[in-house]
Amino acid sequence: xxxxxxxxxxxxPVVRAGLRALIDSQSDLExxxxxxxxxxxxxxxxxxxxxxxxxxxxxxxxxxxxEVTAVLRSLPSPPRVxxxxxxxxESDILAALDAGATGYLLKDAPPQELFAGIRATARGxxxxxxxxxxxxxxxxxxxGPVLTEREVEVLELLSRxxxxxxxxxxxxxxxxxxxxxxxxxYSKLGVDTRAGAxxxxxxxxxxxx
Numbered sequence: 323x324x325x326x327x328x329x330x331x332x333x334x335p336v337v338r339a340g341l342r343a344l345i346d347s348q349s350d351l352e353x354x355x356x357x358x359x360x361x362x363x364x365x366x367x368x369x370x371x372x373x374x375x376x377x378x379x380x381x382x383x384x385x386x387x388x389e390v391t392a393v394l395r396s397l398p399s400p401p402r403v404x405x406x407x408x409x410x411x412e413s414d415i416l417a418a419l420d421a422g423a424t425g426y427l428l429k430d431a432p433p434q435e436l437f438a439g440i441r442a443t444a445r446g447x448x449x450x451x452x453x454x455x456x457x458x459x460x461x462x463x464x465x466g467p468v469l470t471e472r473e474v475e476v477l478e479l480l481s482r483x484x485x486x487x488x489x490x491x492x493x494x495x496x497x498x499x500x501x502x503x504x505x506x507x508y509s510k511l512g513v514d515t516r517a518g519a520x521x522x523x524x525x526x527x528x529x530x531x
C-alpha cells in the first residue's frame with residue numbers, strides 16, 4: 323500500500339525538520355515537501371499532490387494558517403488539512419474548521435497520536451485533540467449567547483490594551499460602534515469592566531492568553 327504523502331507548513335525550519343524526521347520514521351507515512359507560508363505552500367501542494375497538509379496557525383508576518391488552509395482547500399484538487407498548533411482557543415478552532423481543516427491537533431500531542439491523526443485525516447476522518455473537542459462541545463451545549471466574530475476581534479484588541487479610539491481605527495468603524503460591541507460583550511460574558519471581559523474570554527478560551 324502506498325505511503326500517506328504529507329506536506330508540512332510551519333514558519334520554523336527547526337520544527338519542520340523535527341516533524342519530517344518524526345513522520346518519516348513511519349513506514350506508511352512520507353513527507354514529500356514543506357513550506358513556510360502561503361506562496362510556498364501552494365507551490366509544493368500543486369507539485370506534490372499530498373494526501374495531508376500538516377498546518378501550523380502562526381506563520382509569522384504573512385498570512386496565517388487559517389488563510390493558507392482556505393487557499394489550499396480552494397485548489398482544483400484540494401488536500402486534506404490537519405492543523406497542528408499550540409493554540410486551542412475557540413476562535414482559532416472555529417476559524418480553522420470554517421476554512422476547511424479536517425482536523426485540529428495540538429503540538430503537545432504524543433507522536434503516536436500525531437501519526438494516527440495523519441492516517442485518519444488521509445482517510446477523510448475528523449481528528450480533534452481532546453481539549454479541542456471539549457471546546458466545541460461546550461460551545462454547542464452552551465445555553466448562553468455566542469460571541470460574534472467581530473466581538474471576538476474586539477476582545478482580542480481589548481486584550482492588547484487598546485483604547486476605544488484605537489480599536490475603531492483598527493476595525494474601520496466608529497467609536498460608537500466599538501462601544502456598542504463592548505456593551506454586547508459585557509452582557510454575554512456577564513462582566514462590567516474591560517479587564518473582566520478579557521479575563522473571562524481567556525478563561526473560556528475565546529481568545530489567546
